[in-house]
Amino acid sequence: MSSRGDMHFPVIINGLDYLHSSVSSLADEPEGRALKYAVLHLQFAAETLFKARLELHDPALAWVNPKKFDERLHRQGEFKSVGTPVALERLRDDVKIANPIDPEDAALTALVKLRNRLTHFGATDTAVAVEARAIPVLDLLLTFIDEELLPNDDSDAAAEAEELMETIRPLVGRIRGLVDHRLGPLGEKLGPASGHTLRCLSCGHFAALVIGNADDRPVVCLLCGKAYDDVAGAVDAYGVGSFYEAITQGGEPPAYECAECSTAQACVVPVQTADEPDGRALMCLWGAHPVEGVCGYCQRAADFALSEAAMCGDCADVQFAKF
Structure with a gap:
């Protein structure tokens, strides 16, 4: 038996692994090559995770032509899968997810175009401009994962997916652009709370x-x-x-x-x-x-009926009942 680690990436784990790679770089405010791969892996993560949700509903939906679905070929990866826009259409129309994503979402479209330039033609841009394209997609993906992917994952990889997300969440808090992007609109909700x-x-x-x-x-x-x-x-x-x-x-x-x-x-x-x-x-x-505090009589947390005695309402009632 080989001592080297085998490569085993079920579709959800594969998508989350791309996401982990991307957020790891974005958390360190990358430049140059690191920023390029952060963008590429984020786009790979989006497409893979959308198709992972399709597979949880019906693996045939990940095929360009679902009628030609063959389980053996699917396991071997010998088929042509849908792209992001079609995956989102099927999530909306066939899976009927609660909060469908627009197949022509501007942030996703911009990221795909940037990915294509990086992959085929090369690209020159500022780090701030590239991150500005990546942040809305990352925001969208985190919501999709928490609302649609993890709650519906009953595969053998479900526990591993949850563990991988636990390594991603701390990195999310270090991406300053994402923190500003997500928390800004939440100010009205978090302020009063x-x-x-x-x-x-x-x-x-x-x-x-x-x-x-x-x-x-x-x-x-x-x-x-x-x-x-x-x-x-x-x-x-x-x-x-x-x-x-x-x-x-x-x-x-x-x-x-x-x-x-x-x-x-x-x-x-x-x-x-x-x-x-x-x-x-x-x-x-x-x-x-x-x-307010802990009742000095029953040791339960309470709002004190008698503040000077640090006494909860129930204990106060008992005390007054003696008179």
């Missing part, structure tokens, strides 16, 4: 919005797309320390029950928020709201 906007643990920006459990994705980063499937997963990520150490060795637990929501689960964690970037605000990830 600054009290329950957390620092994203993947990309590092204050763009992780606490939505609460009604959405089944209690925390979602609006910049890089990082999301948690449930409250327990978000608490595990944002909580510091362990319940075992808190019980056996003393000290603060990583999370508290919320007296305001009465969920009977540990759903309140001390976090940095956009309002308190240097502080440790107590945030309920179930109800998507901050709380």
Whole structure:
């Protein structure tokens, strides 16, 4: 058996690998040759990922002529596949994705033209101009991956795809042009929500919005797309320390029950928020709201009914019931 690593790139992994290559370069503000390959790999990523979504629905849709689909030839890659515009038409008309992309999208069209010049004729342009073409496509792809590709991927490569995206998200936060492009329009949404906007643990920006459990994705980063499937997963990520150490060795637990929501689960964690970037605000990830502190009687996080006694409403009721 050879000690060398075999080449194995299922279609989704192939597309995400191109994307990883592109964002790795863009995060380092590339020039010259590195910028050229960042552009080429971004265009390859777009086309490959669009076709990957077609394959998840029906592999025949990736063929120029779906009626001639042959599974053996498909596995071997011996067929002519559709280009980006046709792939987007089929995603819209056949797959009926929730947010279809215009087959004539200006950003995608500009990137394809730049790719063609780089591939066949050569090109001369400023780094800023090239990045200006790349950023809108990267923005579009990140949304497509998080909304359409990963949620529908039940292939054997699904876990690997999720892991690869976890290496891409931190790089996204370092691409200054993309950060400005994505966060700029989100200002109206994030501004009023600054009290329950957390620092994203993947990309590092204050763009992780606490939505609460009604959405089944209690925390979602609006910049890089990082999301948690449930409250327990978000608490595990944002909580510091362990319940075992808190019980056996003393000290603060990583999370508290919320007296305001009465969920009977540990759903309140001390976090940095956009309002308190240097502080440790107590945030309920179930109800998507901050709380004042920890009740000195029941040890649940709460808004105090008796502030001078650091007492939650339930405990205050019990105390007053004695009189």
